[in-house]
Amino acid sequence: MKSGLIIREDNAQSVLDALKSIGNKDVLVGIPSDRAARGEGDSINNAELGYLHSYGGTIEIPEHSVTINRKVNPDGSFANNGQFVKAKKSNFSTIHTVKAHAVTLPPRPFLDLGIDEKRNEIVSQFKQAASAILSGDAQAADVSLNRAGIIASDGAKGIIQAGDKLTPLAESTKRNRWARGRVGEKPLYDTGELLRSITYIVRDKNASS
Template sequence: MSMKITKDDVSKVLASIQDLANKQVLVGIPASKAEREEGDEEPINNAQLGYIHEYGSPKANIPARPFLNPGIARTQESINNHLKKAAKAAMDGNSEKVDVELNATGLIAQAGARNEINSGTFEALAPATLAARRRRGRTGDKPLIDTGQLRNSITYVIREKD
């Protein structure tokens, strides 16, 4: 039995696999989205605020209200499905499909973290925090949601691994 090769896509497939292996999807609050809006009284940016809420700050008497890691964890099955599709696309030599699947992965993880802020169960706000919100004209009592800037700053990037 003989085999005749009519098209050699090995180099294309290898390049696509290497391209996928060199990329990573990062979800969070990157520096380009960290700044708060003009006129905010907050002396810190969204990335710092997100870290404080994710892990808490005992010194400032702020309990941990994790949203990023749990939000991504809740979407893990869907994320894994898109990563599998990206790997299959790489094996097929389809770099464009790899990028589509990596972007889908990022969007799903981003939405998961944002949704966790909207619907997660968190320790209630302190009476002093609620009073400070009322002084600023805010009536909401949901932790992590005051202006919506923190939630809206959560995004994803696809970048080359270092």
């Protein structure tokens, strides 16, 4: 007796292949090694700095010199009440020695906050990846995983750019920035190097770190 079931297409193998391919992938968000380097002379790289900011910690700062830039009016008085300015706007500079000291960073988990803020969008992409797998389309699933990575990394960047969900800067950090002619007070956003280093990768789980 016939069952009445008509098999129009057997895509079991393509589904299995897709499951094998996509199930062996991770979506990693953060600061990869090829983006970790900072400016010459920095003793800590972006990946280490990102970890310290995320979980908190203490950094030992060696003795070093800083240049204070100001602008002097034609009559010899300081412009802007003597406030520090950027080097390109300065016509008066002094060099000062900063003694070795320790800086304690409070936790500012920008990655966790960014991913949590975009959770629904990220989950939606994972669902689309799963749906593509069941259709045997590994390529479409991979596209969805990459979209999830983009959304997550953009979320982390957004937390830094907004700054309102992070522990505010200490007064000493603000003074340090002002001494270098930087007036921004957003936590984690000074030179922009940390922000630019954040990205994502989709890679095989057995790939070397």
